[in-house]
Amino acid sequence: MATFTARCPECGRVELTADQLRLVLRRDKPGEPSKSFYVFRCPGCDDSVRRPAGEKIVELLSDGGVPSMQVAG
Numbered sequence: 001m002a003t004f005t006a007r008c009p010e011c012g013r014v015e016l017t018a019d020q021l022r023l024v025l026r027r028d029k030p031g032e033p034s035k036s037f038y039v040f041r042c043p044g045c046d047d048s049v050r051r052p053a054g055e056k057i058v059e060l061l062s063d064g065g066v067p068s069m070q071v072a073g
């Protein structure tokens with residue numbers, strides 16, 4: 001399974017597998033910055049961390065098998 005490096009505000013860089021990550025995709029308006037994000041529970045401090053996901057990150061995570069959900073707005 002693919003592993004990803006994400007950043008926790010407490011612990012810094014942490015390694016996560018695809019099933020530890022969730023992508024939340026929001027339909028963006030053209031010309032506006034992406035409002036999509038990903039969330040994970042940090043294996044270090046057990047906090048829930050939410051990070052913005054630009055187009056490239058969304059693509060990378062999706063290709064790596066991270067489950068995603070689509071939300072309106």
Ligand SMILES: [Zn+2]
Nearest residue numbers: 008011042045
């Ligand atoms: Zn942490």
